[in-house]
Amino acid sequence: MTIEEFEKFDMNYTVCECFDVTLGTLLDAIKAGHKTVDALMDETDAGTACELCQSKAIDEDGDRELHLDEIVAYAKAKEI
Numbered sequence: 628m629t630i631e632e633f634e635k636f637d638m639n640y641t642v643c644e645c646f647d648v649t650l651g652t653l654l655d656a657i658k659a660g661h662k663t664v665d666a667l668m669d670e671t672d673a674g675t676a677c678e679l680c681q682s683k684a685i686d687e688d689g690d691r692e693l694h695l696d697e698i699v700a701y702a703k704a705k706e707i
């Protein structure tokens with residue numbers, strides 16, 4: 628996913644449906660120092676139920692549009 632594609636997502640977009648965790652919540656957690664997928668899962672519970680929102684590799688059928696690993700990669704690219 629390109630940075631431009633990523634930035635089309637609203638901060639209220641629900642990344643993790645199992646726990647109702649938004650993109651804004653996940654970026655706030657990254658800003659607070661939880662900068663890996665595992666750290667985000669520990670902090671927010673996102674990705675810890677069906678696991679589909681963790682990565683495209685796990686979400687083979689594309690159930691989720693945005694995944695935790697893509698958020699971590701975006702944050703790294705933007706030095707968040």
Ligand code: FES
Pocket residue numbers: 642643644645646673674675676677678679680681691
């Ligand atoms: S959508 Fe995130 S764990 Fe199910």
